[in-house]
Amino acid sequence: MRGAILLVSIVLLLNSPVGLCGCFKRIFSFGDSIIDTGNFISTVASTPIKELPYGMTYFNRPTGRVSDGRVIIDFYAQALGLPLVPPSIPEEGTSPFPTGANFAVLAATGLSPVYYRTNYNFTMPSPSHLDLQLQSFKKVLARIAPGDDATKSDLGESLVVVGEIGGNDYNFWFFARNSRDTPSQYMPEVVGHIGAAVQEVINLGAKTVLVPGNFPIGCVPQYLAMFQSTTSSDYDQYGCLVWFNDFSKKHNQLLQQEVARLRSQNPGVQIIFADYFGAAMQFVQNPKNYGIDDPLVACCGGDGRYHTEKGCDKDAKVWGNPGAFASWDGVHMTEKAYSIIADGVLNGPFADTPLLKITC
Numbered sequence: 001m002r003g004a005i006l007l008v009s010i011v012l013l014l015n016s017p018v019g020l021c022g023c024f025k026r027i028f029s030f031g032d033s034i035i036d037t038g039n040f041i042s043t044v045a046s047t048p049i050k051e052l053p054y055g056m057t058y059f060n061r062p063t064g065r066v067s068d069g070r071v072i073i074d075f076y077a078q079a080l081g082l083p084l085v086p087p088s089i090p091e092e093g094t095s096p097f098p099t100g101a102n103f104a105v106l107a108a109t110g111l112s113p114v115y116y117r118t119n120y121n122f123t124m125p126s127p128s129h130l131d132l133q134l135q136s137f138k139k140v141l142a143r144i145a146p147g148d149d150a151t152k153s154d155l156g157e158s159l160v161v162v163g164e165i166g167g168n169d170y171n172f173w174f175f176a177r178n179s180r181d182t183p184s185q186y187m188p189e190v191v192g193h194i195g196a197a198v199q200e201v202i203n204l205g206a207k208t209v210l211v212p213g214n215f216p217i218g219c220v221p222q223y224l225a226m227f228q229s230t231t232s233s234d235y236d237q238y239g240c241l242v243w244f245n246d247f248s249k250k251h252n253q254l255l256q257q258e259v260a261r262l263r264s265q266n267p268g269v270q271i272i273f274a275d276y277f278g279a280a281m282q283f284v285q286n287p288k289n290y291g292i293d294d295p296l297v298a299c300c301g302g303d304g305r306y307h308t309e310k311g312c313d314k315d316a317k318v319w320g321n322p323g324a325f326a327s328w329d330g331v332h333m334t335e336k337a338y339s340i341i342a343d344g345v346l347n348g349p350f351a352d353t354p355l356l357k358i359t360c
Contacts, residue, residue: 023360025157025158026099027082027161028159029100030103030104030133030162030165032105032165034164035102035104037063037102039088049064056069066332067338068299073161076342086102088136089136092136100159101140105133106128108126108128108133108168109172110168111169111186111190112132141154155204160206162194162198163211170190170247171217190251192258195258199265202269213255213277214251214276215277218242218247219238219296221327225309238284274351275344290340292324296327297319298312298325299334300317301319302317312330322336
């Protein structure tokens with residue numbers, strides 16, 4: 001019975017165009033491919049993301065989202081009664097962005113590429129990072145809400161989403177087959193930089209800030225394929241890699257500590273931690289409750305255990321209805337998985353203040 005109720009809840013969320021909460025007039029968001037709604041594709045001439053099967057489920061066309069349909073930020077917007085959050089880059093200099101803007105960019109990191117080049121002689125494959133998104137954000141604010149009072153008024157009525165960001169600081173390092181030990185050394189820098197960004201938007205006038213944690217990367221098909229082991233103890237009972245999930249937990253613990261510190265320094269500001277790890281583990285641990293067959297395999301890709309031998313593009317195999325999968329392309333999730341995570345943040349229990357329970 002509980003499984004049926006959960007499944008009905010997700011179906012309602014998937015098909016609900018708007019919600020009931022009118023606390024926020026706009027959403028501003030920062031992050032990476034998890035919530036990019038079209039910034040990356042506006043900066044490149046050619047990418048598989050510009051073609052089907054991306055976007056096949058909800059939009060029936062590619063939109064720049066790295067999924068088959070909506071991503072987490074879309075579900076937040078719809079539940080809060082707002083239009084889908086537009087990407088900032090295409091209209092950075094012209095749009096009034098009356099209901100907010102999304103500054104997230106695919107492959108963005110928390111720390112700048114200069115940091116990794118200087119400290120670890122490592123070249124991050126993407127130029128985008130959190131500081132650049134904040135610079136763009138402040139530029140837009142100066143244009144659409146000039147003056148301190150106008151900026152503070154606009155941000156005071158907005159939900160600001162800072163992340164998920166930082167995951168690529170680890171992904172790119174691990175996928176390059178570098179030492180597993182090093183990311184733990186720079187993890188405090190990543191978390192501290194996220195905290196500094198939160199403080200910056202608060203200083204500008206934000207009154208409600210959502211800070212999501214990292215996902216269980218040990219359950220991500222690309223990790224499972226790249227780091228396969230013949231040692232049974234390397235896996236948990238669900239088939240996920242224990243070491244990488246423990247690493248994600250460490251990041252999230254540090255980030256929660258940072259959120260607690262920021263709360264103590266900013267009375268009167270709601271700083272909400274979103275437990276994306278716990279929310280995602282719901283469909284890893286109990287996939288049948290959500291109509292998911294195997295949460296550890298990609299919907300779009302190649303053959304093999306995790307369907308990751310080929311990337312997702314117009315020639316890749318789509319293994320079935322994306323609604324029966326948690327992973328879309330081996331790294332990013334399906335609309336179905338994102339809806340489950342979003343529901344846990346909107347209604348609880350995977351946010352210490354669920355978004356739909358905030359009082360205006």
